[in-house]
Amino acid sequence: MSGKEDCHHNIMYITQPTRNIMRALGVWPSIDKEKSICKKIYKLLLISVSYILLSCDLIPAIFYWIMEKTTRVRLQIIPVLLYNFMAAGQYGIFIFRDHQIRQCLKHVEDDWRNVINADARSMMLTSARTGRRLVAFCGVLMYGGALTFRTILPLSQGTFVTDENITIRLLACPGYYFSIDVQVSPTYEILFAIQCLSGLVSASIATGACGFTAIFVVHACGQLKILIDLMKKLVEKQWRAGYEVDDKLAEVVEHQIRIRK
Template sequence: MPQNKRYQDDILYITQPTRNILLTLGAWPSINRERSVRPQACNFLLICITYTLLSCELIPGILYWLMEKSTRIRLQTIPLLLYDIMSISQYGIFIFRRDQLRRCFKYVEEDWENLISADTRNIMLKSAKMGKRLATICAIFMYSGAFAFRTILPLSQGTTVTDQNITIRPFACPGYFFSLDVYVSPVYEILFTIQCLTGIVMVSVVISASGLTAIFVVHARGQLKILIDLMRSFVQEPSQEERKVDKKLAQIVKHQIRVRR
């Protein structure tokens, strides 16, 4: 029987909002493997949609960089391309290293399941709240920045009419679309929406990476604090029976070995 009967609720609590974002991207490493066809099909569909959106910005961006003759403009587009490549790489890690992430979460679940007292649970919850707060703050800033860059910035620039009487409406990220006239309606609106959705996906990938890091780091921090409390309690308590001493030493050693793993 688990010593912490509420460990499943605790796992759901500490993994928000990272779990919700990764579920939307189809990349959440569920601790219990999904055997039914429907969840796997939904995840596969979400993965295809995510990769399609990411490719819709990366491929035109690379073609634009190759076709552009101005060195200054090419240098300006390099950070956008690097950010696109980084987002696709991070998302690929979520997908292809899902089993490793699942094993990490399995360790986290076992630690929460085997908490020895209410005090240790409070220590873990206190650390988890810090990680959840950091992930939430990161999400707010990242989504706000992406919204401003993808919508407010290009729309605030207005339209430009060239000498050939061609109306140019700016995009957040430039791209090469071959012979497609991207400045006429509804092509411009469609591409503008796709770029906004792609920006949300890219930011979600970055937030998920930060959220996973926060979950594992604060979990390790909580486990170390529990180990310190066990050692302090063992040293500060008055003389005890030899049997109790051996039991507490075994508990400390076992917890230390698990933390180091």
């Protein structure tokens, strides 16, 4: 495999889990700036659908909190509101910070392209595997929690009948829907499905945030390991000429400056 193909393979390997999730949300910042009109429209469509699903949770919950007169119920709904606000805010950051995230990914790609030797590549791959494990662990927690909260929890509680002989079927996220009767079919089933999809979007956003953090943090850790290795070799190795020491010292300084950027 050529150096260019090897670099591309490594970049695809370390970003694969996060890339798949973020592409499904329409917020994966492609390193290539040139985009076709169809890709831009498709990305805008994914972003619009995702925000609509998030709004289907957030807006009814806000109205429910405003209309509810019981302090205890208001306090119980606050965690759901905060979670939805955070998900919408994180998603907005992914959209409006697209350029900065693209620059970070470009920096990572350049580091892989300019890797100095096989030992350095091995260190970077070890850090990359750690990052993939972190993303997988976060994904299991977030998607498992979303599945439990959005489907298993409300369905396990079943239905109950009020004193007015009205059958109540619970939803995962309470909301105020004005004159719409959410208990009749198929309204209840539609809202239940929308809340499940909204939960998947929220879980994807949280997992994507963890994925970006893992990519950049473990990459920085790999670069620091390479820097430590360079400094050890600079001290331990016997140099035959002074210019060799100067060259290696310059290499250490340049690598340190690049890490700090």
